[in-house]
Amino acid sequence: MTExxxxxxxxxxxxxxxxxxxxxxxxxxxxxxxxxxxxxxxARLIDALAPRSARVLDAGCxxxxxxxxxxxxxxSVVGVDLDPVLVVAANADHPGPTWIVGDLAELxxxxxxxxxxxxxxxxxxxxxxxxxxxxxxxxxxxxxxxLRSEGRLVIxxxxxxxxxxxxxxxxxxAVGLAVDVxxxxxxxxxxxxxxxxxxxxxx
Numbered sequence: 001m002t003e004x005x006x007x008x009x010x011x012x013x014x015x016x017x018x019x020x021x022x023x024x025x026x027x028x029x030x031x032x033x034x035x036x037x038x039x040x041x042x043a044r045l046i047d048a049l050a051p052r053s054a055r056v057l058d059a060g061c062x063x064x065x066x067x068x069x070x071x072x073x074x075x076s077v078v079g080v081d082l083d084p085v086l087v088v089a090a091n092a093d094h095p096g097p098t099w100i101v102g103d104l105a106e107l108x109x110x111x112x113x114x115x116x117x118x119x120x121x122x123x124x125x126x127x128x129x130x131x132x133x134x135x136x137x138x139x140x141x142x143x144x145x146x147l148r149s150e151g152r153l154v155i156x157x158x159x160x161x162x163x164x165x166x167x168x169x170x171x172x173x174a175v176g177l178a179v180d181v182x183x184x185x186x187x188x189x190x191x192x193x194x195x196x197x198x199x200x201x202x203x
Contacts, residue, residue, distance in 0.1 A: 011082060043065075043122075055120075056078070056122065057078050058122055058124075060082075060124075061099065063094075066124050067079040077097035078109070079097055121146060121151065121153045126156075129157050137174055153177065153201075172200070172202060177202045184197050
């Protein structure tokens, strides 16, 4: 969200109140990678869904860990994030993909980047829970419009983050998306009424 809008993105509010937050976030994942943690779980699922050499949009890319893994597997990756600090880190740590500072609520990719859409769009890292509630359907619509006709949109987020799963499913239906598969983790575990995490594969 832009500063002029009445209801700011929650990430924007966090950074406004704690300017060092984004830098700590970057260093957290750099440390985890240096310590050998597996940071590619989301990307492995996306790679399994995608055709070879797919066009992938990493929506809310953060410092680039998901998009970087997909790029290394031969996909053409565009990453968009609201936070310039995170995009700077993505460019520094993971050259190759196209990393762009942008607001998913006002998604306006350059024509040469948007091209004819994306085979897969991924939004990991609880990105949708940081959206201002008034923009949730706007963002879902923007992502739907960025998909190729046979494309898939994959969104993952946890429970207890002020975006109940049932509200998310209502928003998905309202913007004309269909729920193909629901999982409770990025490694393919089934989703049920007790699940505390959702990975929704939409088309």
